[in-house]
Amino acid sequence: MKILEGLTVIDFTQAYSGPFCTMNLGDFGARVIKIERAGVGDQSREWTPFKDGNSGYYAAINRNKEGMSLDINTEEGKEIALRMIANADVVVENFKVGTLDKMGLGYEDVKKVNPEIIYASISGFGQTGPLKDLAAYDNVIQAMSGIMEMTGFPDGVPTKIGPAIGDNFTGLTMALAITMAYYHKLGTGKGQRLDVAMMDTLFAILESPILFKTLLGEDLSRVGNCDVTLTPYDVYPCKDGYFSAGLAGESGWDRFCKAIEMPELEKDPRFIDNDTRCKNYAILTPIMTEFFLTKTRAELADIFTAAKIPNSPVSTIPELMEHPQIAAREMLVPMVDPGVGEYLAINNPMKLSVTPASLDKPAPLMGQDTEAILESFGYNAEEIKQFAANGAI
Amino acid sequence: MKPLDGIKVVDFTQAHAGSLATMILADFGAEVIKIERAGVGDMARYWVPMKGDDSAYYTYLNRGKKSISLNAASPEGKEILVKLIKDADVLCENFKLGSMERMGLTYEEVKEINPTIIYASLNGFGQTGPMKNTIGLDLQLQAMSGLMDRTGFPDGAPTKAGPAMGDQLSGTYMAMAINLALVHKRKTGEGQRIDISILDSLFSILEAAPMTYCLTGEVPERVGNSYLGISPYDALEAKDGYVAVGISTDRQWGKFCTALGMDEIGADERYKTNELRGIHYETGLKDKIEAVTKTMSKFDIEAKLRDARLAGAAVYTVADAMASDQIKEREMLQTVTDKALGEVTMPGTVIKMSETPGGYTEGAPLLGENTTEYLTQIGYSAEEIAALVEKKIIELA
Numbered sequence: 001m002k003i004l005e006g007l008t009v010i011d012f013t014q015a016y017s018g019p020f021c022t023m024n025l026g027d028f029g030a031r032v033i034k035i036e037r038a039g040v041g042d043q044s045r046e047w048t049p050f051k052d053g054n055s056g057y058y059a060a061i062n063r064n065k066e067g068m069s070l071d072i073n074t075e076e077g078k079e080i081a082l083r084m085i086a087n088a089d090v091v092v093e094n095f096k097v098g099t100l101d102k103m104g105l106g107y108e109d110v111k112k113v114n115p116e117i118i119y120a121s122i123s124g125f126g127q128t129g130p131l132k133d134l135a136a137y138d139n140v141i142q143a144m145s146g147i148m149e150m151t152g153f154p155d156g157v158p159t160k161i162g163p164a165i166g167d168n169f170t171g172l173t174m175a176l177a178i179t180m181a182y183y184h185k186l187g188t189g190k191g192q193r194l195d196v197a198m199m200d201t202l203f204a205i206l207e208s209p210i211l212f213k214t215l216l217g218e219d220l221s222r223v224g225n226c227d228v229t230l231t232p233y234d235v236y237p238c239k240d241g242y243f244s245a246g247l248a249g250e251s252g253w254d255r256f257c258k259a260i261e262m263p264e265l266e267k268d269p270r271f272i273d274n275d276t277r278c279k280n281y282a283i284l285t286p287i288m289t290e291f292f293l294t295k296t297r298a299e300l301a302d303i304f305t306a307a308k309i310p311n312s313p314v315s316t317i318p319e320l321m322e323h324p325q326i327a328a329r330e331m332l333v334p335m336v337d338p339g340v341g342e343y344l345a346i347n348n349p350m351k352l353s354v355t356p357a358s359l360d361k362p363a364p365l366m367g368q369d370t371e372a373i374l375e376s377f378g379y380n381a382e383e384i385k386q387f388a389a390n391g392a393i
Numbered sequence: 394m395k396p397l398d399g400i401k402v403v404d405f406t407q408a409h410a411g412s413l414a415t416m417i418l419a420d421f422g423a424e425v426i427k428i429e430r431a432g433v434g435d436m437a438r439y440w441v442p443m444k445g446d447d448s449a450y451y452t453y454l455n456r457g458k459k460s461i462s463l464n465a466a467s468p469e470g471k472e473i474l475v476k477l478i479k480d481a482d483v484l485c486e487n488f489k490l491g492s493m494e495r496m497g498l499t500y501e502e503v504k505e506i507n508p509t510i511i512y513a514s515l516n517g518f519g520q521t522g523p524m525k526n527t528i529g530l531d532l533q534l535q536a537m538s539g540l541m542d543r544t545g546f547p548d549g550a551p552t553k554a555g556p557a558m559g560d561q562l563s564g565t566y567m568a569m570a571i572n573l574a575l576v577h578k579r580k581t582g583e584g585q586r587i588d589i590s591i592l593d594s595l596f597s598i599l600e601a602a603p604m605t606y607c608l609t610g611e612v613p614e615r616v617g618n619s620y621l622g623i624s625p626y627d628a629l630e631a632k633d634g635y636v637a638v639g640i641s642t643d644r645q646w647g648k649f650c651t652a653l654g655m656d657e658i659g660a661d662e663r664y665k666t667n668e669l670r671g672i673h674y675e676t677g678l679k680d681k682i683e684a685v686t687k688t689m690s691k692f693d694i695e696a697k698l699r700d701a702r703l704a705g706a707a708v709y710t711v712a713d714a715m716a717s718d719q720i721k722e723r724e725m726l727q728t729v730t731d732k733a734l735g736e737v738t739m740p741g742t743v744i745k746m747s748e749t750p751g752g753y754t755e756g757a758p759l760l761g762e763n764t765t766e767y768l769t770q771i772g773y774s775a776e777e778i779a780a781l782v783e784k785k786i787i788e789l790a
Contacts, residue, residue, distance in 0.1 A: 003577045016600070028573055048622065049605040056604040126745070129722035137704045139618065139626065143637035144706045146714040148618075148628065150555030151544070157628055158635050158708045160618045161554040162543030163600040169562065176569040177744040180421055183572055184396035184749050186579050192748035200725050204740040205561040209711040210726075211449040212442045214738035219712055225532070225541075225553045229441055233532060235541070235550060242551050244536040305527075312533035314551045317602045317612040320539045328522030331593050332603075343607040349563075349593035350570040351519070354585035355577050 002029025003355045007182060008088040010081070011035060011065065012072075012105075014042040016138075016164055017122050017198065018094035019061040020171030025178065026064030027348040027357035030090075033373055034062060034364065035081065038071040038393060041366045054339030059363045063335065063345060067364025068373045069393055076392040078104055084377050086113040089185070090178055094122040097132045107193050116191040118181045122174050126197035136198060138164035145202035150209060153224040166198040173201050231277035231284065232256060235314060236292035242314040243292060243300045250274050252309055259307040260291040337362040367393075395422025396749040400575065402483040403474070404428065404458065407435040409531075409557055410591060411487030411515050412454040413564030418483075418571065419457040420742045420751040426477065426767060427455065427758065431464045431788040434760040447733035455757035456729065456739065461768075462761030462788035465496050469786045474498065476771040478506050482578070483571055487515040490525050500586050509584040511574040515567050519590030529591065534559040538595030543602060546617035563594040624670040625649075628708055630683050631691040635708040638698065643667060645703055652701035653694065655685050724752075731756025759790035 007030040011022045019034075019042070026032040036042050047057035071077040082105070085091055091110060093100055100106050107119045121127055124136025142148045142160050152159030174196040181192055209220040225235040225244070233246030247256060250273060257266040265271050265287070270280045277284055292300065297313035304311035313319075320326055321344065329351075332344040339362075348357035370393050374384050387393045400423040404415045412435070419425040429435050440450040461477075464470045474496075478484060484503060486493055493499055493514075500512045514520055517529035535541050535553050545552030567589045574585055606612045613621060618637070620626040628635045640649050643666055650659025658681055664670050670678060686694060691707035698705035707713070714720060725741040734756065742751040764787050768778050781787045 001581075003573050024569070047601070049601060049608045051608045056608045057601050060601070060604045125719055126723050129719045131719045134699070135704065137639045139620070139628075139637045139639055140704050140706045143628065143635075143708045144714065144717070146709050146711040147555060148635075148637065148708045149710050152552055152555075153549075156546075156549070157618070157630070159545060159552055160628070160637075161558070162540065162545075162615055163598050163602075165554075165558070165598060168598040168600070169565070172562070172565055172569065173743055176417070176565060176572060177746065179569055179572040179576065180396045180744070181746060181749070183576050183579065186576065190748060192746055194747070195745040196743060197723065199719060200723050200741075200743045200745075203714055203720060203725050204743045205556045205558070206711060206714075206740070207453065207556055207561070208440075208442065208450055210715060210738075210740055211453055213712055213715060214726075215442050215444055215449045215734070218442075219710065221710070222555055225550065227532070233530070235532070235536065235553070237550065242536075242541075244532050244541075246530060246532055248530055310528050310530050310533050312529065312537040314536045314541050315539055316542050317539050317599070317606050320537075320596065321603065321606055323537075325518055325522045325524040325592060326596060329519055329590065329593055331596055340608060343604060346597050346599075346603055347593075349589065349597045350566055350573070351588040351590075351593075352570060352574060352585055353587070354583060355573070 001355060004028045004030035007031065007090065009033065009090040009092060010085050010088045012093040012095065015044055016061065016167035017171040018092060020168045021122065021174040022065065022092055023061050023063065024172060024175040024348065027359065032065040034065045034067050035070050036067065036366060038069045038391065051340040056340045056343065059337045059340050062363035063359055064361055065364060066369040066373055067367060068370045069367030071392055072103055072105065074392050076387060076390055080392060081105060082113050085110050085117065087377060090118045090120060092120045096135055097123050097127055116185065116189060118178060118185060118191045118194065120174055120178050120194040122170055122196055124197065125199050127195045138166040141166040141198040141202055145199055146206050147202050150206065150222050152222045154222060158222065166202055170196055170198045170201040226281065228278060231274060231281050232288065234285065236289050238292045238300060239294065239296045241297050243297050244314060245304050245309055245311040247309065255307045256309055259303050259309060260288055262291065333359050335359060335362050338365050394749055395751065397421045397423040400424065400483065401481045402426065402485060403477050403481040405486035405488065408437055409454065409560035410564040411485055412437065413561060414515065414567035415458065415485055416454050416456065417568040420753055425458040427458045427460045429460055429462050429760055431462045431785065434462065444734050449734060449737055452731050452734055452737055452757040453739045457753040457755055458758055459763035460758035460761055461764045464786050467786050469781060471497060473768065475506050477767065478503055481507065481510065483511045483513060485513045489528060490516060490520065509578060509582060511571060511578060511584045511587065513567055513571050513587035515563055515589040517591050519593060520588045531557040531559045534591045534595060538592055539599050539602065540595050543599060543615050545615050547614040559591040559595050562598065563589050563591040566594050624667055624674045625682065629686045631686050631694055632689055634691040636686060636691050636694045636705060637708055638705040640703065648701045649703055652697045652703065653685055658682065727753065729754060729756050732759055761788040762790040764789050
């Protein structure tokens with residue numbers, strides 16, 4: 001049995017944040033009905049990488065969903081959407097704020113046909129506040145939230161976190177919100193409106209720089225790969241790439257010095273304790289880097305693991321795809337997609353013993369399930385033919 | 394009313410990731426009873442920023458929770474835990490693998506005490522696999538997960554995401570997994586085991602890179618602040634900082650040049666199309682644009698871009714973001730009175746629910762603040778409590 005079996009989600013989302021959210025619901029058994037605009041489709045269908053004209057980007061985040069092509073700009077399309085919503089539990093959307101209201105599919109409209117609906121809106125800045133109407137790109141939100149300011153090297157430019165975390169973190173947070181709202185609905189029968197913003201999500205994960213400001217009035221900025229309160233704790237260039245090693249506190253400095261074959265550093269007054277080492281970070285780092293440059297990542301991993309010091313090579317993507325821990329955790333699952341063919345899908349990281357996630361089906365081709373979905377909502381073959389003729393589906 | 398009202402969590406988590414998960418549960422109404430080591434407490438109680446002996450970091454992650462301070466290694470301490478667990482819905486822990494076993498509180502053992510428990514574990518590499526016993530700090534997990542490989546400039550070092558992304562993300566996954574398990578329990582009465590790893594969590598957000606490797610056999614280099622196929626998409630230098638822009642169509646390019654008074658660059662045939670701009674970006678175009686942006690302040694540029702309805706924003710310092718009206722109106726900073734720190738302002742609750750809003754109205758518990766309360770609840774008399782204090786089995790605030 002799957003946890004979310006019986007939960008029907010009408011999914012108007014596109015691009016990355018919304019589809020990542022509904023993917024997490026689909027993985028646990030929710031029936032996710034993805035509505036794409038007839039003739040156009042989710043914009044991520046145009047995003048790289050491609051195979052045979054099909055987007056791998058789209059395929060990766062739309063597994064476990066049913067695909068329906070519907071034009072909600074037509075009166076007939078809107079009526080169909082409302083009838084489906086009347087028989088659903090959740091609506092998820094990540095349009096520009098107000099778009100669905102204009103189409104007659106806003107929360108107030110939807111509540112009339114389904115008072116218990118859980119109506120979930122993901123947006124750049126939220127449904128309220130002076131910036132609510134602005135569209136947002138991930139880099140804009142990373143810039144405005146303070147994340148870019150805090151990422152990168154002090155003598156370099158502010159740096160974007162590579163993956164679009166404004167999208168995936170926000171999508172996950174909404175999936176959590178929907179699950180909580182569903183839990184509440186099971187207890188009370190009541191639905192509600194959910195509002196999760198990319199800006200709020202990234203701002204909230206800044207953690208201690210906010211506290212330094214409010215508690216002590218101190219402004220922090222980016223520090224590269226180190227931690228101002230811990231030394232050694234850094235990423236060092238080595239013979240074949242980069243390697244991270246670090247201590248979580250005072251303990252282990254003696255072992256660290258032996259590991260890097262510089263026992264004389266242990267009693268050096270410039271590096272005698274963590275605080276002193278933090279002050280002399282700029283002196284100590286080049287000395288230690290000498291050692292790292294003479295070794296490969298594999299050699300370093302052996303050395304530091306034997307010394308019981310937290311360490312890791314900086315892995316590349318191809319290395320991860322072969323990584324024994326990733327394999328043992330079944331984090332990659334072979335899948336055959338009707339568009340891009342065979343690939344390794346990234347499994348859901350939430351491991352539940354009784355009701356695990358399962359990757360049952362690949363992403364839908366555009367409009368693939370339109371007929372079957374309409375039938376399941378009680379439309380007959382005649383009506384469906386008419387919708388198609390009218391261009392609603 | 395909050396969605397998790399009535400849910401009782403016995404919380405063995407400490408440090409960051411696990412405490413974040415139970416913070417979210419507490420924000421939404423769960424009763425989170427934190428079990429801390431007598432005399433020491435959660436290691437986050439020692440994390441900066443500190444005011445005197447008290448950590449704001451701890452307060453941020455543990456707002457709205459209760460604290461019991463006890464010695465779990467003693468038989469008496471164990472007995473207290475067993476009584477608490479009997480009556481709980483959820484047990485959370487983020488120890489190194491094996492710690493719960495030493496306490497005699499593995500999932501199998503806890504199931505004997507409470508057959509419908511939801512038992513949630515979180516650690517660096519998970520409860521299974523060849524690295525399950527390895528300790529990883531956030532830095533190592535960012536390094537191993539591929540996140541660092543994807544972050545930074547192609548000619549520079551792989552770069553750590555500033556915030557502890559591994560902790561924040563895995564804690565959020567754990568909170569969601571617990572809610573999923575609560576749904577299942579409400580429907581069937583059945584509990585279960587949850588296993589979250591920071592490595593898995595970070596691996597799940599690498600976006601297109603793993604798929605690109607599957608389909609093409611290779612992965613492009615990290616791209617700094619740019620995005621393949623869109624130009625300019627970058628952080629540009631301003632007089633007083635940086636501005637992030639994303640110009641994805643040729644029409645937007647025209648508007649961009651007009652907005653910043655770059656008519657000459659806008660008219661230049663070499664930069665007419667997105668493709669051409671991509672070709673010339675690093676070999677001249679970027680310098681030309683920055684020659685203009687460097688003369689203006691970052692917020693001026695942001696205003697001009699916004700007026701032109703273009704995607705762009707200043708790179709905000711943390712103080713800038715905190716001062717923004719959007720953050721204020723979204724109540725993303727909340728001030729409460731903490732028993733240790735006094736008035737303290739912390740990040741607010743991200744998830745906005747119309748009927749069952751979350752949030753918090755108090756700070757974190759003092760170490761052992763609720764020991765007496767809970768021991769009384771599970772049947773200990775005042776004399777017994779005094780005797781346990783005497784024997785240093787428990788500690789009161």
